[in-house]
Amino acid sequence: MSRRSIALATAAGCAAILAGVAYAPQVLRAQQAQPPLPIHQVPQAKDGGVVVMLCDGKTSMEVKGLKTGESMSHAQAVEVTRELMAQWQREHPNEKWEIAQTEQAPAPMSYAASAAGAKAASKGMQQGDTYASFTERDYKIWKNETDNFVAEGKDLFHDGAALGGTIGVSCDMCHPDASNTHPETYPKYQVQLQKVALLRDMIDWCIENPVKGKALDPNDPKLRALEAYILAQRKGVPLDYGKH
Amino acid sequence: MAARHKSVETKYMEERDAVLRGLRGLDRRTFLKVLAASAGAVMAKSLMPPHTFQLVEVANAAPDKSAATAGMAGQPPFTFAYVSDTHLYPRTLNQRFVRAAVKAVEDVNALDPQPDFVLFGGDLAQLGRREELDLGKQILAELKAPVKMMVGEHDWFYDLGDTWQEMFGPPNYSFDWKGVHVVVLMSVHEKDFWTARKMTPAERMHTVAGLDNGIQSRFEVGDDERKWLSDDLAKVPHTTPLLVFSHSPLYKYYRNWNFWTDDAEQVQAILKPYNHVTVIHGHTHQMLYNQIGNISFYGMLSTAWPWPYAPTGLPTLTVQMNRADPFDQFDGLGDGRINVRPDGLADKIYSLWDRNPVTVKADYLVSHGKTARPPAPQFASY
Numbered sequence: 001m002s003r004r005s006i007a008l009a010t011a012a013g014c015a016a017i018l019a020g021v022a023y024a025p026q027v028l029r030a031q032q033a034q035p036p037l038p039i040h041q042v043p044q045a046k047d048g049g050v051v052v053m054l055c056d057g058k059t060s061m062e063v064k065g066l067k068t069g070e071s072m073s074h075a076q077a078v079e080v081t082r083e084l085m086a087q088w089q090r091e092h093p094n095e096k097w098e099i100a101q102t103e104q105a106p107a108p109m110s111y112a113a114s115a116a117g118a119k120a121a122s123k124g125m126q127q128g129d130t131y132a133s134f135t136e137r138d139y140k141i142w143k144n145e146t147d148n149f150v151a152e153g154k155d156l157f158h159d160g161a162a163l164g165g166t167i168g169v170s171c172d173m174c175h176p177d178a179s180n181t182h183p184e185t186y187p188k189y190q191v192q193l194q195k196v197a198l199l200r201d202m203i204d205w206c207i208e209n210p211v212k213g214k215a216l217d218p219n220d221p222k223l224r225a226l227e228a229y230i231l232a233q234r235k236g237v238p239l240d241y242g243k244h
Numbered sequence: 245m246a247a248r249h250k251s252v253e254t255k256y257m258e259e260r261d262a263v264l265r266g267l268r269g270l271d272r273r274t275f276l277k278v279l280a281a282s283a284g285a286v287m288a289k290s291l292m293p294p295h296t297f298q299l300v301e302v303a304n305a306a307p308d309k310s311a312a313t314a315g316m317a318g319q320p321p322f323t324f325a326y327v328s329d330t331h332l333y334p335r336t337l338n339q340r341f342v343r344a345a346v347k348a349v350e351d352v353n354a355l356d357p358q359p360d361f362v363l364f365g366g367d368l369a370q371l372g373r374r375e376e377l378d379l380g381k382q383i384l385a386e387l388k389a390p391v392k393m394m395v396g397e398h399d400w401f402y403d404l405g406d407t408w409q410e411m412f413g414p415p416n417y418s419f420d421w422k423g424v425h426v427v428v429l430m431s432v433h434e435k436d437f438w439t440a441r442k443m444t445p446a447e448r449m450h451t452v453a454g455l456d457n458g459i460q461s462r463f464e465v466g467d468d469e470r471k472w473l474s475d476d477l478a479k480v481p482h483t484t485p486l487l488v489f490s491h492s493p494l495y496k497y498y499r500n501w502n503f504w505t506d507d508a509e510q511v512q513a514i515l516k517p518y519n520h521v522t523v524i525h526g527h528t529h530q531m532l533y534n535q536i537g538n539i540s541f542y543g544m545l546s547t548a549w550p551w552p553y554a555p556t557g558l559p560t561l562t563v564q565m566n567r568a569d570p571f572d573q574f575d576g577l578g579d580g581r582i583n584v585r586p587d588g589l590a591d592k593i594y595s596l597w598d599r600n601p602v603t604v605k606a607d608y609l610v611s612h613g614k615t616a617r618p619p620a621p622q623f624a625s626y
Contacts, residue, residue, distance in 0.1 A: 158454060167338040168370065173549055176456035176501050180552035180567070182626040192571040206570070209251040244623070 052080055059088045146228075153229025156222055163222065164213030171206065171226075178233035185243040199227060253340060253573040318586035319423025319485075325352045325389070325581045328365025328526040329546035331398060332383075334375045340573060341370070344547040345383045348579040351595060353388050359581060360421065362389045365526030365544045366396025366432075366491035372449050374407050381411055396491040396526060397432040397463070397502075402449040405430075416469055418476050424485045424584060427476065430469060431490040431505050431525075434461035455501045455551070462499065462506040463492040470507065474514055485588025486521040493525045493543060495536055498554030503528050515539055520588040522606075530576075531594050531602065534559035535609040542582070542592040542604065550576030553625045561613050564624040565594075565602070574598050 040057040050068055053060040063080055066072060072080065089097060114133070120126070156162050157178065160170035175181050183199045190197035193205065203226050204215040216223040250258075330345040332338075352362055364384060369376035377399065384391050393412040400408060405415060415430035437460055438448040451460050465473070480486070488494070494511050497503040505511065515521045521539040529551040532543030541559075550568040558564075568576025574597040581593045589606035596602065608616040 158457075167340065168333045169338070169340075172454060172456055174551070174570075176551070179555065180626060185626065192569075209254050210570070210573075212254075243626075 052084065054084050054088055056088065059084055059091065061087065149225060149228045150232045151229075152221075153225035153227070153232075156226055157229050160211050160213070163207050163211055163216075165207070165211040167212045169211050171211070174210070178230045181230045181233075182243075183227075183230050183234055184237050184239050184241075186241060188242045188244065199230065203227065203230070251571050251573065257339075319588070321584060321586050322360045322422050323357075323581055323583050324361050324363060325355060325359040325579065326363040326365055326524070326544050327352060327384070327387075327547065327579045328363075328544040329367040329396065329529055329548055330380060330383075331367055331370040331546070331548035332376045332380050333370050334373070335379055341548045342379070342383070344574065344577060345380070346386075347574070347597070348547045349383055349386050351579050353386070355581070358389050360389065362387050362391050363489055363524065364391055364393050365489070365524070366394045367398040367526060367546075368396070368408075369399050370548075371446075371453060372399055372402030372407070377407055377411055392426075392428060392489070394428050394489050394491055394526070395430050395432070397434070397452050398449075400430075400432060401434070401452040402445050416472060421487075422584075424487050424588065425477075425480045426487045427473065427489070429465055429473070429488065429490040429494075429511075431465050431492045431494065431511075432463045432527075433466045433469075434463065437461050458500065460502070462504055463502050464506040465490075465494075465511050466507070470510055470514065473511070477514065480518075482517045483519055485584070486515060486518050487584070487590070488515065488521060488523045490523060490525045492527050493532070493534075493541060494523050494539075495534060495541060495559075496557070497528070497532075497534075497559065498557045501551075501554055503554055503557070512536060512539060522582075522584075522590040524582060524590075524592075531565040531604075532559070532562050533592070533604050533609060534561055535612060540590065540606060540609040542590070545576075545578045545580060545594060545596065547577050547579065561609060563618045564621045565596075566599075566621045567623045567625065572598055 038057060040053055040055075042051045042053050043060055045051050045062050047062060047064050048067075049062045049064040050066045050070075051060050051062050061080065061084055063072065063076070066076075089095075115135075117133075157171045157175075160168060163170075171178075181199075181202075186199045186202070187196050189195070190202070193201065195201075200218055200223055203223060207213045208215045327345070327348040330341060330348070332341050332345060335342055352359065362384075368380035368384075395405065395408050395412075395415040399405070400415075409415065416428060418425065418427045420426070434452065437451070441459075443451065451457050454460075477486075490505070492505045493503060493508075494505050495508045496505070515523075516537060518538060523539055523541045524544065525541065526544045526546075528543045529546035529549065530543060530553060531545070532541075534541040552567075553562075553564055565576065576596070576599075578594065578596040578599075580595045583591045583593070585591065585606065589610065591606050592604045594602045594604070602618055604618050605616040608618065
């Protein structure tokens with residue numbers, strides 16, 4: 001990632017805080033007793049512009065001529081982030097700050113010369129195809145992304161209100177650890193629904209009836225996250241569609 | 245979703261709302277006419293309460309031979325009933341659990357003859373609030389038989405038992421009943437997990453209320469109460485049958501869901517010298533029974549929601565109940581009775597709503613499953 005993109009991402013994060021759009025999964029993270037996310041107090045604008053703050057919660061500057069709700073031009077945003085980072089570096093002369101842009105990107109390496117390639121060669125394994133070329137780091141990133149998705153689902157599974165529930169009932173009350181959700185048995189004819197049901201149909205049914213919320217659209221990120229959590233709890237269980 | 249997808253409860257609430265909307269437009273005379281008509285309709289459909297409770301023969305009214313082998317004169321048999329795990333929210337938030345608790349009270353009140361007393365098995369409230377406990381107290385006040393209260397973790401961890409004790413007295417106590425010594429325990433103490441995490445009372449309660457929330461500690465009777473139990477039993481002869489009520493099972497079933505008491509072995513050791521001990525517990529919301537040495541264990545049904553059997557640790561003696569129908573609010577739930585026999589053993593009747601009742605005889609447990617096996621389920625756990 002280049003320095004510029006780091007700085008831009010930083011500015012975007014700060015802008016989100018400025019606008020008060022902070023994503024806070026409500027009860028669930030609190031349930032696990034994690035400390036609340038810090039909320040940065042941005043100083044008042046003095047010249048009628050918009051104050052932008054770095055994610056350290058201290059370094060800030062005012063963008064003159066910019067009004068609340070307006071977007072900066074790309075060039076202006078680059079200038080603002082450059083100025084913020086310069087200010088931060090002046091205040092932290094002894095901090096180690098690596099400028100990614102000046103780092104040498106690893107030179108493209110032939111698969112045979114890579115660590116994975118050497119390992120495969122030494123073990124007499126097939127070599128050279130796309131998937132075999134991914135590194136441990138790649139796998140870690142993918143796992144992290146997947147686990148985060150599952151964790152979102154876990155939060156929703158334990159928070160009836162987040163699903164629009166109106167009577168204090170959440171999924172985990174009847175299904176601790178997503179037990180008795182048996183995702184491996186779908187599709188199957190669900191006699192009470194009078195049709196062949198998928199897991200999502202049953203999730204929606206539960207949201208609508210026991211939880212007393214509104215059924216989610218099949219593409220709703222909440223429904224996808226719930227499916228992810230439920231499936232993740234049944235790892236290793238053989239698929240057995242149609243089972244009653 | 246189409247209308248046919250709705251649960252029985254959803255349809256009931258919609259019909260009720262429609263009726264209430266309609267009633268707003270009526271004058272008093274018309275209202276009374278409607279009232280009379282609906283009463284007639286209810287009678288015609290045979291919907292008079294109680295329509296879910298089915299009486300079962302009362303077990304072994306006469307003293308039997310085993311009383312002699314137990315070295316007892318044979319005390320008179322008696323029956324008590326239970327209602328457990330109502331998990332009430334404030335009435336304004338959730339009427340489902342209120343209807344269920346009322347239904348259980350109506351069931352027990354319909355028993356003829358009436359039970360000697362009614363054990364309330366704990367978890368009267370869902371989140372330990374005064375409003376919830378007050379509501380529960382009002383509902384249980386309708387019971388005709390005397391009520392013996394037991395506390396559950398949902399009643400306790402908002403204010404560490406202040407309100408519950410103010411309303412119902414000490415959480416552990418004992419009494420003698422027709423030759424049986426009865427002990428009520430508070431078995432859901434937890435080691436402090438909240439102070440270091442700077443939790444508010446509401447967060448602490450919410451953590452404990454999550455069955456699969458691993459942050460909380462494991463249930464325990466604790467040093468002080470085990471000492472109290474030993475002292476309480478010091479004067480009770482070993483031939484006296486013991487009935488012990490605990491909210492959590494006094495054995496180790498499944499740790500992750502606190503289907504578990506951490507010092508269970510130590511409590512069992514205190515009970516070991518007695519010829520006949522029956523432990524009746526709540527918390528697990530399912531048909532569940534076990535035998536460890538001289539101790540027979542029976543789990544109680546909930547009125548609020550059923551729990552699936554845990555993935556591991558189910559006692560081999562337990563014959564699973566059929567899975568609950570999610571489309572039926574009351575399925576897998578209910579109340580029940582315990583018939584204490586002259587020999588001091590206890591038979592348990594699971595009065596399941598919307599299903600046939602199931603009797604688990606003490607003979608099944610004390611014979612370690614050799615006789616009187618309860619009926620097998622058609623649909624056991626996935």
